[in-house]
Amino acid sequence: MPSKRPLPFIRLLLAVLTLAWGTCHAQTSPEPQIKAAFLVNFLKYVEWPEAKPTATICLFGHDALETYLTRVEGRPVAGRELRLRRVTHPNQTADCDVLYIPEHEEARFGIVLRWVDRQATLTVSDAEIFTRYGGAIALVRADGRLQFDINAQALQRAGLKPSSQLMKLARNAKDTR
Amino acid sequence: MKSLRDVSVGRKLLMSLGVTTGLALLVVVLAVSAGSLLRLQRSAQQQLLALADITGTNSQAALSFDDTRSARDTLSPLLSNPLVETAAIYDRDNHLFASIPARDGRFVFSPTFDADPDKDTITLRDLLSGRAVVARPIVLSGERLGTVMLVASLAPALHGWAADVGLMLAAAGAAFASALLLAFSLRRLITVPLEKLSEAANAVATDQDYSRRVAFRSEDEIGQLVGHFNDMLAQIEHRDREIMELAFYDPLTHLPNRRLLLDRLQQALAASARHRKHGAVMLLDLDGFKGLNDTWGHDVGDLFLSVVARRLEGCVRECDTVARQAGDEFVVILEGLSESDDAVIEAENVGRKILQAITEPYQLEMTPEGVQLRRNYQCTVSIGITLFRGNALSVDELIKRADTAMYQAKASGRNTLRFFDPEMQSRVLARALLDADLREAVRDGQFILHYQPQVDRAGHIFGAEALIRWPHPQRGMVSPADFIPQAEEIGVIQEIGRWVLESACKQLAAWAMRREMAHLTVAVNVSPYQFRNPDFVEQVLAILERTGAQPQKLEFEITESMLLGSVEGIAEKMVALKAKGIGFSLDDFGTGYSSLVYLKRLPLDQLKIDRSFIKDILSDPNDAEIARTITALAHGIGLEVIAEGVETEEQRDVLIHQGCVAFQGYLFGRPMPADEFSELVLRSQVCAIPSAMEVADAP
Numbered sequence: 001m002p003s004k005r006p007l008p009f010i011r012l013l014l015a016v017l018t019l020a021w022g023t024c025h026a027q028t029s030p031e032p033q034i035k036a037a038f039l040v041n042f043l044k045y046v047e048w049p050e051a052k053p054t055a056t057i058c059l060f061g062h063d064a065l066e067t068y069l070t071r072v073e074g075r076p077v078a079g080r081e082l083r084l085r086r087v088t089h090p091n092q093t094a095d096c097d098v099l100y101i102p103e104h105e106e107a108r109f110g111i112v113l114r115w116v117d118r119q120a121t122l123t124v125s126d127a128e129i130f131t132r133y134g135g136a137i138a139l140v141r142a143d144g145r146l147q148f149d150i151n152a153q154a155l156q157r158a159g160l161k162p163s164s165q166l167m168k169l170a171r172n173a174k175d176t177r
Numbered sequence: 178m179k180s181l182r183d184v185s186v187g188r189k190l191l192m193s194l195g196v197t198t199g200l201a202l203l204v205v206v207l208a209v210s211a212g213s214l215l216r217l218q219r220s221a222q223q224q225l226l227a228l229a230d231i232t233g234t235n236s237q238a239a240l241s242f243d244d245t246r247s248a249r250d251t252l253s254p255l256l257s258n259p260l261v262e263t264a265a266i267y268d269r270d271n272h273l274f275a276s277i278p279a280r281d282g283r284f285v286f287s288p289t290f291d292a293d294p295d296k297d298t299i300t301l302r303d304l305l306s307g308r309a310v311v312a313r314p315i316v317l318s319g320e321r322l323g324t325v326m327l328v329a330s331l332a333p334a335l336h337g338w339a340a341d342v343g344l345m346l347a348a349a350g351a352a353f354a355s356a357l358l359l360a361f362s363l364r365r366l367i368t369v370p371l372e373k374l375s376e377a378a379n380a381v382a383t384d385q386d387y388s389r390r391v392a393f394r395s396e397d398e399i400g401q402l403v404g405h406f407n408d409m410l411a412q413i414e415h416r417d418r419e420i421m422e423l424a425f426y427d428p429l430t431h432l433p434n435r436r437l438l439l440d441r442l443q444q445a446l447a448a449s450a451r452h453r454k455h456g457a458v459m460l461l462d463l464d465g466f467k468g469l470n471d472t473w474g475h476d477v478g479d480l481f482l483s484v485v486a487r488r489l490e491g492c493v494r495e496c497d498t499v500a501r502q503a504g505d506e507f508v509v510i511l512e513g514l515s516e517s518d519d520a521v522i523e524a525e526n527v528g529r530k531i532l533q534a535i536t537e538p539y540q541l542e543m544t545p546e547g548v549q550l551r552r553n554y555q556c557t558v559s560i561g562i563t564l565f566r567g568n569a570l571s572v573d574e575l576i577k578r579a580d581t582a583m584y585q586a587k588a589s590g591r592n593t594l595r596f597f598d599p600e601m602q603s604r605v606l607a608r609a610l611l612d613a614d615l616r617e618a619v620r621d622g623q624f625i626l627h628y629q630p631q632v633d634r635a636g637h638i639f640g641a642e643a644l645i646r647w648p649h650p651q652r653g654m655v656s657p658a659d660f661i662p663q664a665e666e667i668g669v670i671q672e673i674g675r676w677v678l679e680s681a682c683k684q685l686a687a688w689a690m691r692r693e694m695a696h697l698t699v700a701v702n703v704s705p706y707q708f709r710n711p712d713f714v715e716q717v718l719a720i721l722e723r724t725g726a727q728p729q730k731l732e733f734e735i736t737e738s739m740l741l742g743s744v745e746g747i748a749e750k751m752v753a754l755k756a757k758g759i760g761f762s763l764d765d766f767g768t769g770y771s772s773l774v775y776l777k778r779l780p781l782d783q784l785k786i787d788r789s790f791i792k793d794i795l796s797d798p799n800d801a802e803i804a805r806t807i808t809a810l811a812h813g814i815g816l817e818v819i820a821e822g823v824e825t826e827e828q829r830d831v832l833i834h835q836g837c838v839a840f841q842g843y844l845f846g847r848p849m850p851a852d853e854f855s856e857l858v859l860r861s862q863v864c865a866i867p868s869a870m871e872v873a874d875a876p
Contacts, residue, residue: 034243041241044317078318145243165238169247 034146035126035139036068039098042122042137044078045166048097049120049159055080058087058096058121060112061105090115101135103127109135120159131172136160140171147171187368194360195353202349210342214304217331217338222299224260225311225329233315233325236266240274240315240322248275255327256280262308262330266315268323284328294324299331307332370399374406387414427501429479430486438500438508439572445498445512446568446575452513455520455566459509459528460579461489463535464557464591466505477552480541485556488534492527508576520564521601522608528560528594536592557592559583564601612667615660618647619669619676626680627848630857631700631819631841634833638858640698642734642841643681644848645673665706674707675716682726684851689727693862694855700732700762705739709746714753721757728758734785736764740775748779755780762819767807776814783839784811788822791842794831805835812836 043055055077059066066084073084087093093115101112103126113123113134123135130138131151136158138149150170155162167173184192232251239248248266252275255261263284265276271290279285296312303309312326370393377391387410393403422428425437433441442458449456463485470478482505489499489507498510511527514520541552561583565575582597589595596602618624625648628641647655664670681699688694707713721728733754739747751761762783763775767790775781786807790800804820811818820832823842832840846857 038242044241045238147244148242163238165235166242169238169242169244 030064031141031146032064033068035063036065036072038139038146038148039065039069039100039124040072040077040082042098042124042166043080043082045163046122046155047161047163052097053080054083055097056083056085056095057098057100058085058093060087060099060101060108063100063102063126065100093121094119096121098122098124101125101127101130109133116158118157122158122160123154142171185368186371187364190364190367191357191360195357198356199353202353206342206345206349209345210338213338213341214301217334218299218301218304221260221304221309221329221331221334222297222311224258225299225309225327226297226313228255228258228261229311229313229325229327232264232266232327233313233323236275236325237315237317237322240266240268241317245275249277251275252277259333260329260331262328264325264327266323266325269321271324274323279328280330286326290324290326292326299329304331304335307335367399370395370403374399374403378406381410387417430483430501432486432490432507433498433500435500435502438498438502438510441498441500442510442572442575445510446565446570446572448512449565450567453566454512454516455514455524455564457509457511457514457520457524457527457562457564458575458579459511459524459531459594460502460561460576460583461507461509461531461535462559462583462587463505464559464587466556469554469556473552476543477541477550480543481539481554481556484539484541485535488537489531492530492534508579514564516566518604520566521596521604524562524564525594525596525605525608528562531560532558532592532594559586559591560594561586561597562594563597608663611660611663614649614652615664615667615669618649619672622676623647623649624673624676626677626684626851628684628699628851628854629841629848630846630854631698631839632845633840634838636845636861638845638861639696639839640700640730640732641854642700642702642848643677643684644702645677646848661704665704670704670706671710674704675720677701678703678717679720679724682720682724682731685726685730686724688855689725689730694858697858698730698732698760700734702764703733703735703739705736708735708739708750714750717754717759718757728754729760731758732760732762732782734762734764737766737768737775740772740779751780767803773810776810776816781816783817783819786818786820786837788842791820791822791824791828791832794828795825801831801835804832804837808832808836 039057043057057069059069066086069084073082075082085092085096087096087099093099096116097120099112099116099121101109101123105112106127106129109125109127109130110133116123122137123130124137124139125135126139128138128140128149131149131154134151134154136151136154138151140147140149148170149172150162150167152162152167181189232255236248236251239245239251252264252266255264256277262281263277263279263286265286266274267290268274273286273288273290276286290312292310292312294312294314296310299309299311307330309329309331310326311329312324314324315322373393374391377389381387381389390407390410391403394400395403425434425440426432427434445456448454466478466481469481482501485507486499486501489509493499493509493511496512498508498512500508500510502508509527509531511524514523535556535558539552539554539556541550541554543550561579561581563575563578563582570578578597582595586593586595596605625646627644627646629644630638631640631642632638645657645661647657647660649655661670661673664673678701681701685697685699688697710716720726721731755761760782761780762785763779763781764785765787766784768787776784784807786804790804790807793800794804795801808818817839818837819839819841820828820837821841823829823832823840823844825844828842829840829844846854849857
């Protein structure tokens with residue numbers, strides 16, 4: 001804290017500079033990167049019924065976030081090793097912990113969701129209406145930042161337990177509050 | 178400026194108690210305050226860390242999902258805790274992620290976190306500055322998500338603590354004050370006995386009065402000190418007494434020594450000067466004491482001297498002094514003797530008593546080395562006496578005179594006493610001669626009886642009073658007033674009295690043989706000494722029987738002085754004698770301590786009006802009235818009255834007029850030998866025979 005700084009002037013200057021940089025930095029993160037971070041973070045706040053040493057994120061279709069996810073593949077997340085897989089076929093989704101379907105694949109939402117129906121898979125999309133299809137989490141942009149809606153029923157069907165903190169952060173949870 | 182040493186004990190006690198109590202209280206207050214401050218610090222720290230940890234955990238998701246609003250929502254309830262001033266969360270890159278406005282608005286968080294990411298302690302310095310900061314990392318599954326930072330305002334707690342300390346200080350002050358008050362009253366427990374002791378020591382020092390003691394009892398050190406002090410006084414007192422004893426008393430006989438003797442004599446002179454009474458100094462020297470010492474040794478000699486001392490003390494009154502002057506010399510001081518020349522006789526009597534006491538045989542018993550020794554010894558003493566009256570003569574002069582007199586006593590053959598004053602000596606000598614002559618007179622029967630007629634109104638003789646006379650070959654006729662007191666003193670009065678009674682009875686018996694004198698009565702004076710003799714009644718009866726005298730013709734004249742002792746024994750004897758027919762006349766009536774009670778209780782027959790009332794009966798109306806009253810009184814209770822010392826016819830006439838019926842005096846005849854008296858009686862009867870018959874019938 002400011003207590004050990006030698007001169008008040010320098011302290012003030014530094015404070016102004018860092019404040020400016022910090023704001024800039026937050027604003028300039030690319031959207032796909034934030035989405036990627038969200039996907040990884042969901043692994044931390046959702047509990048799967050079966051404890052596995054790996055956490056597999058499956059991607060249906062193409063999306064820019066893939067680049068960012070590839071960077072963190074193999075790293076441990078919440079004690080599990082992160083795996084990444086592209087899926088195009090129902091038999092590829094059996095061990096998907098997270099299944100991401102981008103907005104532009106809206107037409108296949110129903111089909112893909114049926115692939116993982118009643119399976120411990122957290123379904124995520126960046127389409128706001130995803131939850132109405134029965135998807136678990138929809139990433140939405142609101143108030144100038146990325147947020148998410150949670151379909152608690154979907155999570156329950158999949159046998160997943162979101163942490164209460166996660167539930168509190170959900171936009172729809174806040175709205176209903 | 179007083180040094181601490183000179184301050185009074187009470188103040189010292191107060192000071193020491195004040196200092197210790199004050200220190201103790203101060204230490205307690207400091208310890209408790211420090212403890213409470215530490216507790217305050219620890220509790221603030223624990224509370225803040227707990228809050229930080231909870232807040233950190235609750236903001237994990239918000240951090241993960243970059244939800245600043247949610248993070249702020251997590252932070253804002255912290256403000257409901259009064260300890261928390263403000264709080265902030267920094268992200269993993271140490272950028273300020275979320276913060277809430279400070280309660281007082283003065284604290285601004287830095288946009289980047291630049292402090293210790295895990296500042297989990299509050300230092301005392303933080304506490305005292307009133308503000309403390311804790312920071313805790315926010316970690317999820319080992320991954321650091323950011324840092325939570327709490328700023329605590331400790332000022333209210335600190336104020337509370339300060340108030341507590343103030344309260345404690347006030348309580349300690351009150352405790353201190355009450356301790357001092359208590360000590361102020363309790364210190365008397367120690368100071369009061371000390372003050373007493375000091376006062377007593379001071380009093381002893383100023384008054385030199387070692388009989389004083391300090392009255393204080395306790396088992397503590399002060400009590401012991403008082404005890405020792407009293408013991409010390411007792412020892413001094415005892416030693417003083419010993420010194421006194423050694424200085425003023427003879428260690429052998431415990432009599433006053435020469436020093437005290439001189440002092441006492443000085444005082445006796447002063448007292449004599451005040452009271453005008455005579456005193457006497459007697460110097461005693463034991464005859465032949467040196468021989469005793471030489472023959473039987475000093476132990477026996479010492480024992481003898483102590484016995485002599487005790488005998489001497491037995492001879493004098495309490496107020497007199499017996500002192501041992503030196504060796505076998507003793508001095509006796511007599512005080513309060515008569516103012517008159519009788520003092521010589523009084524001193525002589527004591528001297529004679531001493532002579533007698535000392536000459537009693539001695540049985541000296543002692544057991545040296547377990548062997549019992551018994552020595553019989555006889556001793557005499559020579560006494561020199563000198564009298565003093567007032568303080569004209571010095572102490573030394575008096576002792577010198579007594580010494581001179583003592584040497585005269587030695588020179589005249591020892592075992593005797595001598596007065597220093599030749600005149601006194603001659604008086605003593607004269608007395609001694611009279612004593613010897615009296616004894617001789619009793620032995621040789623030198624006394625004769627005279628008879629003085631007693632007459633009735635008509636002048637007829639009805640009796641006589643027998644009066645003793647001592648016609649001495651050298652002295653001539655000696656008055657009874659001169660020799661009777663002496664006879665009483667040396668004890669020959671019994672024999673004289675007996676002789677008088679016997680002679681009178683013989684005379685009565687002789688008169689009874691003659692018709693003309695058969696009616697006569699004889700009055701005999703009886704001395705109190707005779708009357709006190711237990712055998713008196715038997716004696717009288719024996720004489721009556723031996724002489725054949727008629728008891729009815731015998732009358733005893735007794736004096737009031739006889740009645741001064743116990744009346745009972747006397748009344749008994751009187752009653753016994755009266756039963757035999759002997760009459761009683763109370764002599765000198767009106768001159769002594771006349772008590773009318775005697776008149777009632779004693780079997781009297783007659784009152785004899787004293788000659789002193791008769792003498793002036795014509796000139797002094799008082800005397801006349803007294804005579805008249807006595808007569809009236811006597812008649813009133815059935816007693817007869819006889820007036821003595823009647824010298825003129827006028828006196829007789831007045832008495833007759835007052836009712837008196839019997840008379841005695843020169844008018845009717847002086848005391849005369851028996852044959853002269855007989856002649857007088859016969860002659861008067863020749864003149865008036867008829868009256869004789871009248872008289873014979875009268876009493």
